[in-house]
Amino acid sequence: MSTRIRADRVALALHNISDWKDQVRAQSTAHLMPLLALLEKGAGKEEAGSILFRETPDEFAFWDRYFHLNDGDKLKPYFNPITLRRAEAGFPHSNAATIRKNTFEGKWKGAVRTISTEGENWELSGAYADVFRTNVLTKSGQVSRVPVVDLAAMLFRAEVFDDADDARALERRFRERFPQQDVDYEKLFVFVSEDRDRVFVSDADPQDYEAAIKSALVEDVKTAAAIPHAAPPPVSLDLSDPILLQVQQLLTFGSSGIILTGAPGTGKSYYAKRIATHLVKSPKTDIFRVQFHPSYGYEDFVEGYRPAETAVSGYKIVDKTFIDACERARAVQAENGLVVLIVDEINRGDPARVFGELLTYIERNYRDDPFILPFSGREFTIPNNLVLIGTMNPFDRSISQVDAAFVRRFDHIEVSPSRDVVEGLLDAGRGFSTDQLTEIGAWFDTIQKMVPFGLGHSFFADVKNLDHLKLVWRYRMKPAAELAIDLNDGARGDVIASFDALVKRLEGAAVDA
Structure with missing residues (x-):
């Protein structure tokens, strides 16, 4: 033959x-x-x-x-x-x-x-x-x-x-x-x-x-x-999903806000969106989203000034995302609905500057208690049915340590790198054999010990075959690993060598090659 x-x-x-x-x-x-x-x-x-x-x-x-x-x-x-x-x-x-x-x-x-x-x-x-x-x-x-x-x-x-x-x-x-x-x-x-x-x-x-x-x-x-379009996330989560289960436990218990925390690439933002979609009745109207950054302030988040030709001063006070979310939450209270405000990179902003007096009134015990907004001077309350979900990379060395008063007002759920998720994502693409999935999963477990804080499973979301895996390694995972390892050249070499060895095994190279 x-x-x-x-x-x-x-x-x-x-x-x-x-x-x-x-x-x-x-x-x-x-x-x-x-x-x-x-x-x-x-x-x-x-x-x-x-x-x-x-x-x-x-x-x-x-x-x-x-x-x-x-x-x-x-x-x-x-x-x-x-x-x-x-x-x-x-x-x-x-x-x-x-x-x-x-x-x-x-x-x-x-x-x-x-x-x-x-x-x-x-x-x-x-x-x-x-x-x-x-x-x-x-x-x-x-x-x-x-x-x-x-x-x-x-x-x-x-x-x-x-x-x-x-x-x-x-x-x-x-x-x-x-x-x-x-x-x-x-x-x-x-x-x-x-x-x-x-x-x-x-x-x-x-x-x-x-x-x-x-x-x-x-x-x-x-x-x-x-350019391919990104695949839309599933509309709902399985009720047995462990992260969803923890979120709902905390909400039932009485949470002021929840932060999904973990290493880069663990899918924190993806999870936040899917959880929000699961919680609300109308994702188009009942989910609000912002991303904090070092220059983000109260006037960007709560209320601030905007030029207005009709105003005597030339400016008027306008509502920002947080107030809009609160007003929408009040509108659906009669229907017993929830509104979710997602704050990505919540630790990259200065909590005192962004939240101001809200740091007190977002607490569960102070919901629906009236207070005065400093810019407009009007009385305001934060409704009980507003759910705050933040995402945070606690290992980001480019920002200072998070304010303790801010940390204690939120419940924290760790989203850890998951070998099961990696193998599930790759198996869905049908581009790897069972033995190859096992090899990649074992390598993923090993890399968590080699890279400070680990690498997340979401890097594998677009991988359909070995060629894709090599591209994702070169342009996404390897730079993230090198940033985490910093100046430790020996550790960097070990990580690179470990992936090269993985590729040889996946390609069927002899053990002694």
Whole structure:
């Protein structure tokens, strides 16, 4: 029985090559494919001498063989595995051939080109591998060789393999197709073993390689239609949800206000919105929301001045979000309804400046007691059916310690990082096997011990597959972890290494790789 490369492994190969590009000199990685084109013609063999390599047809034949898409797009028939973009019909001439002549030959002296009656003759310099290693693979003193299994999986995606073949077969075929001396190969490429089932699939199972490639390519975003809409949260919470249960227990007990507290990414704001939606009868009219910040004040939250042409002073006093929420709560009292005011980042504002006298009258024992608003001078009360829900990151070092008088007036519910939530979010996307979910869950538990205050589960909300996980790690989780770790370089290295090891396990890499 014969086998082929898995289509999802081809998509993963493209993402891994893109990751490799970020570790080396990104602009110079454009030279990889032009070098491979010469190697395929035999330029890397011992005593190869000069080889005939014609821009037409050899250059175009190389790109047609490995990087042509058969979807009828005549303007951009190729894909560029380095940039993950579509490439125009003239790309082999305008890009690949040009940079080989201008830079690899002209600037780097990695090859010598002569013109004959038959076309161009190319001869690689004796140190071409060192030239490529220095100018492409070396960044900040570190050398990152080209991952040969990823490269081969992409190049040989439509070819047939034997049933017993494994990742080594990909390396062997690569070395046969692009021959080099051992010393040169070892300088430029690196082999990492993988479980064969992660690479190959039965030839009887159809594989849509074009769809896999297109899923990895990056579209040119110029319209709003290219950006996906966020999925709306579920309308209601399960009655057995532990956070909802705690909120309702506190409200029944007689809470002045509730703060959801926890590390970044635990979904505090998401929870606050879902809980509010569950509590009120009309989310559109009965939920109010503000976000505190260091310059936020009483005049932004309760009542303040606004320019008015009809006023003698040129200003009039207007109600702000808190008063609006109170008035709405009074309006639904007859219906026995609740109104929820959500205050995100409640600890980022100065409590005395923002709440003023409200710090007393939001207490349950003072609800419906009259007091005087200082700006307007009118009598006011805070209705009993107004529910205050705040969110707070107590580990935010950019703000001072929260006022004790403010803390004691609120009940605090901790929203902790949850492995169960992580596995539930990933399982819903159907992009991971049961074993992979277990691996990710175990890593998530480990990372809580490595990062001060931990990392939240909401980072995984948009993750549908391994490629998404790598993107979320690089651009969201890793920066958050580095901020928490601060200047501890050793701990930072351990965290990064732990994720790299996780990815290798998820990709099916051998334990000793």
